[in-house]
Each structure stands twice: as C-alpha cells, then as structure tokens.
Amino acid sequence: MSPEESLEGRSVLVVGGAGGIGAPLVSILRSRGAQVTTLGRGDLPGRHIRADLSTQAGINMAAEQARLLAPQMLFNVAGRQYFGPVEGQRPADLAADYMVNLVAPVALAQAVLPMMKQRGRGHIVNVGSVFGSINFAHFAGYSSAKAGLKGFTQALRREVRGTGVTVCHVAPRGVNTGFNGPMVQRLADLTGMKLDDPIHVANRILRAAMTGSADTVIGWPEAFFTRLNALFPGLVDRALAGNNTRAASLFTTSTASSAAIHTHIQEETHAR
Numbered sequence: 001m002s003p004e005e006s007l008e009g010r011s012v013l014v015v016g017g018a019g020g021i022g023a024p025l026v027s028i029l030r031s032r033g034a035q036v037t038t039l040g041r042g043d044l045p046g047r048h049i050r051a052d053l054s055t056q057a058g059i060n061m062a063a064e065q066a067r068l069l070a071p072q073m074l075f076n077v078a079g080r081q082y083f084g085p086v087e088g089q090r091p092a093d094l095a096a097d098y099m100v101n102l103v104a105p106v107a108l109a110q111a112v113l114p115m116m117k118q119r120g121r122g123h124i125v126n127v128g129s130v131f132g133s134i135n136f137a138h139f140a141g142y143s144s145a146k147a148g149l150k151g152f153t154q155a156l157r158r159e160v161r162g163t164g165v166t167v168c169h170v171a172p173r174g175v176n177t178g179f180n181g182p183m184v185q186r187l188a189d190l191t192g193m194k195l196d197d198p199i200h201v202a203n204r205i206l207r208a209a210m211t212g213s214a215d216t217v218i219g220w221p222e223a224f225f226t227r228l229n230a231l232f233p234g235l236v237d238r239a240l241a242g243n244n245t246r247a248a249s250l251f252t253t254s255t256a257s258s259a260a261i262h263t264h265i266q267e268e269t270h271a272r
Contacts, residue, residue, distance in 0.1 A: 007029060008034075009033060010033075011070070011072045013073070013112070014026050014036055015039045015076050017038030017040060019077065021205070022078070028199075049065045069112075072119070074124045080096065080097045080101055081179060082094070083187070101142065101146060102149050106149075113165065116165045125170060127171075127205060128146045128153070153167055154215075168216070170204065172201050172218045173194065201218060
C-alpha cells in the first residue's frame with residue numbers, strides 16, 4: 001500500500017479517537033474518505049463505540065463490537081499514564097494501566113484478525129511509546145506495558161506473515177497534548193524533553209500504516225537511543241542518570257507523591 005493510496009470508503013476503527021493524537025488521526029482519515037468508527041470511554045460525534053478499556057468487562061464488550069464491525073484498519077492509540085514513584089501508585093490504577101495499554105489492544109487485534117485474514121488484507125497499527133524501548137524511571141508501569149505491546153506487535157507480525165495482514169508498531173516520543181499532566185510538563189521543562197506536534201505524529205502513524213512499516217520511532221535522538229538501549233543498556237543507564245535525578249526531585253515530599261497518584265492518570269477518555 002502506498003502512502004498516496006485512496007482511503008475512500010475504507011472501514012477504520014480508531015481506539016482512543018478523542019485524544020491528543022487520536023483526534024487529529026481521525027480528522028486526517030476522514031478527510032481522505034475513510035469511514036471511521038471511534039472507540040473510547042467518552043462520547044464522540046459520528047460512529048462511536050463507548051467502552052471502558054480499564055476493565056475486563058469493557059474490553060470484552062469493545063472486542064465484540066470490533067469483531068462485528070470487522071474494520072479493514074485498526075489503530076490502537078488509547079493510553080493511560082502514571083508518572084511517579086512505583087510504590088506510590090494504587091494497585092487498582094496499576095492494573096487499569098495494564099488493561100488499557102496492553103490487554104485492550106491485544107484483545108482488539110484478536111477480534112479483528114479473523115475477518116482480515118479471510119479477506120486476505122488488513123492493517124493493525126499499535127501505537128506504543130519510546131518508553132517501551134527506553135524504559136524510564138518514574139514511568140515503570142507505563143514503560144513495561146508499552147514494552148509488552150511492542151513485543152506483542154512483533155510476535156503477531158511474524159505470526160501473520162503471508163496472510164496479507166500488516167502489523168505495525170509506532171513509538172512516539174513526548175507529544176504536546178493534554179495527556180501530559182502538570183508534573184510531566186515540569187519534567188519536560190527540567191530535562192529539555194522535546195514534545196512533538198500531535199498532527200505531525202498522527203501523520204507519521206498513518207504513513208506507517210499505509211507503507212506497512214514494521215517499526216517506526218518518532219524523534220531523534222530517541223530513535224538512536226532505542227537501538228543503543230537494546231545493545232548496551234548500561235550506557236543508557238548512565239546517560240539518563242541526570243534526568244532520573246531531576247525527575248526524583250519532583251517527588252521529594254509526600255504532597256508531590258500524592259499529586260502524582262491523582263493527577264497523572266488519564267481516566268476520562270483513555271486517549272493519548
């Protein structure tokens with residue numbers, strides 16, 4: 001599939017279509033003639049499936065609706081993030097993070113695969129994070145869930161080879177959206193973390209889908225560091241030590257730790 005190929009009339013499911021990345025992706029897809037259905041916790045105009053992906057019941061319902069929809073393209077964009085010391089996150093919230101970031105996209109991929117295989121054509125795009133390859137301190141749950149999503153994507157890609165179904169993984173770095181709470185924004189200011197424009201990221205996600213690119217890392221030097229971390233994690237440990245110390249400085253009081261628990265979990269839309 002070429003980047004310029006028409007999307008006119010193509011059935012597309014965007015999970016997390018209300019978010020800072022999902023919304024511009026939906027807009028771009030619709031501008032190119034795709035018939036887009038969104039899925040998320042809130043209400044959206046147009047074709048929409050309402051589901052709470054932080055619960056098993058919500059995931060089961062979403063998967064059944066996705067199976068019935070049988071889209072030609074699936075974009076798993078939804079995300080949920082906690083920033084803070086790992087011991088400060090409530091167990092129920094940690095479990096919900098894994099449900100949204102890992103269990104839900106796996107279940108939705110399972111749901112749409114049979115019809116894609118039957119057609120001999122389909123596209124699954126899992127939006128992870130650079131944090132899934134460079135696992136950051138104070139993002140332990142999020143990083144590990146996104147690492148799992150990357151592993152699932154790679155395994156599924158190998159499994160469906162020759163079926164006509166493409167499976168892509170896209171890893172953005174920081175994106176300038178409401179997904180970043182005030183404490184994450186303070187971290188970005190302290191460390192010089194670059195935040196990309198969400199429209200740029202949405203376009204890169206769509207291009208990965210259209211070209212069937214296996215793995216796309218958005219941002220430099222992040223793309224280099226993902227490779228370096230795979231080969232020499234100790235070097236990356238040392239390179240990140242200063243930023244880890246700066247991040248830890250944000251949680252030197254119990255008040256700051258409490259704020260991390262309550263402020264940086266995206267509960268309304270599960271959309272990044």
